[in-house]
Amino acid sequence: MLTITDLHKSYPTPQGPLPVLRGVDLSLARGASLALMGESGSGKSTLLHLVAGLDRPDQGHIQAAGQALSSLNEGALAAWRREGIGLIFQQFNLIASLTVADNLAFQARLAGRHDPRWQTELAERLGLAALLERYPEQLSGGQQQRVALGRALASRPPLLLADEPTGNLDEASGDQALALLLELVAETGSSLLMVTHSARIASHLDRTLQLERGRLGGAAVARP
Numbered sequence: 223m224l225t226i227t228d229l230h231k232s233y234p235t236p237q238g239p240l241p242v243l244r245g246v247d248l249s250l251a252r253g254a255s256l257a258l259m260g261e262s263g264s265g266k267s268t269l270l271h272l273v274a275g276l277d278r279p280d281q282g283h284i285q286a287a288g289q290a291l292s293s294l295n296e297g298a299l300a301a302w303r304r305e306g307i308g309l310i311f312q313q314f315n316l317i318a319s320l321t322v323a324d325n326l327a328f329q330a331r332l333a334g335r336h337d338p339r340w341q342t343e344l345a346e347r348l349g350l351a352a353l354l355e356r357y358p359e360q361l362s363g364g365q366q367q368r369v370a371l372g373r374a375l376a377s378r379p380p381l382l383l384a385d386e387p388t389g390n391l392d393e394a395s396g397d398q399a400l401a402l403l404l405e406l407v408a409e410t411g412s413s414l415l416m417v418t419h420s421a422r423i424a425s426h427l428d429r430t431l432q433l434e435r436g437r438l439g440g441a442a443v444a445r446p
């Protein structure tokens with residue numbers, strides 16, 4: 223599903239280029255989940271942004287859902303962002319002017335995969351059925367988070383990219399959201415790449431890798 227080979231990325235700074243990724247290799251099978259850990263500033267979000275097609279690497283290859291992202295032009299990369307991935311951030315990034323129902327449908331419509339029956343099921347499973355006509359500002363943090371999960375899952379993307387998706391929630395709500403996410407991911411067959419600072423959360427995913435000095439290595443994380 224996702225294969226990353228020798229990925230390099232540096233950022234220009236007044237002191238010269240800051241190398242962040244220095245030869246990252248990674249593979250993620252269809253339907254598998256992977257936790258990405260590493261110290262603050264180690265480049266986790268940078269890696270996620272490259273896979274999302276929000277930025278381009280200096281060197282190396284990202285092969286995702288059968289296409290080489292580095293060889294895509296801007297239009298094809300925009301199609302990848304629209305149709306190939308679901309993004310879930312710590313800040314939920316809901317659209318304030320749209321109802322919960324329209325937020326849920328937003329990406330699925332863009333991707334041409336709006337499926338009202340799946341969306342209704344998702345809303346029920348995520349405990350959002352009674353909130354569909356509300357606006358994001360009328361929801362609690364946990365409810366907003368569940369809308370963000372639902373929006374990403376509604377289009378059944380091949381790849382879900384999550385950056386600290388439960389970072390804004392208390393532990394109980396975060397665990398509940400994570401359990402639902404993993405259950406729904408298993409059903410949709412999506413692959414999941416999740417950045418987290420929590421070894422406890424990481425332990426619920428299939429595999430954990432640690433980003434250190436610009437490279438990825440296995441992490442000694444205890445499994446439950």
Ligand SMILES: Nc1ncnc2c1ncn2[C@@H]1O[C@H](COP(=O)(O)OP(=O)(O)OP(=O)(O)O)[C@@H](O)[C@H]1O
Nearest residue numbers: 233234240242260261262263264265266267268269
């Ligand atoms: N646009 C940019 N220009 C310059 N430097 C940047 C830019 N974006 C990120 N960086 C730097 O690149 C490094 C990696 O940042 P990144 O956000 O990928 O780390 P992270 O592992 O996700 O961190 P955190 O866990 O704190 O979110 C940091 O040193 C950061 O300051």
